[in-house]
Amino acid sequence: MKNIMLVCVAGMSTSLLVTKMQKAAESKNLEAEIFAISESEVDSTLQSKAVDVLLLGPQVRYLKGSYETKYKDKNIPIEVINMTDYGMMNGEKVLTQALNLIG
Structure with a gap:
């Protein structure tokens, strides 16, 4: 199970x-x-969810x-979604980006 x-x-x-x-x-x-x-929910979400x-x-x-500084101890890859993939709502490519970061 991957949590993205x-x-x-x-x-x-x-x-x-x-x-x-x-x-x-x-x-x-x-x-x-x-x-x-939303950005305002990140702290509470990362406290309660892997x-x-x-x-x-x-x-x-x-x-x-x-x-990256704040959550360094959690060892979570953090990246910006490719702007073109985001704009085109290309779920396949963004999923691939996520899976590549997870390794």
């Missing part, structure tokens, strides 16, 4: 992307919990450095 967390300003703009990523995961018979939250990768929407890319 997407973060954006309000958690809304990534909802469609989550749906597309879930469909891509199902087509690969991959067990994954993929969910989107996450394998944290993907940032392009609009919150500025948070990457502070998250």
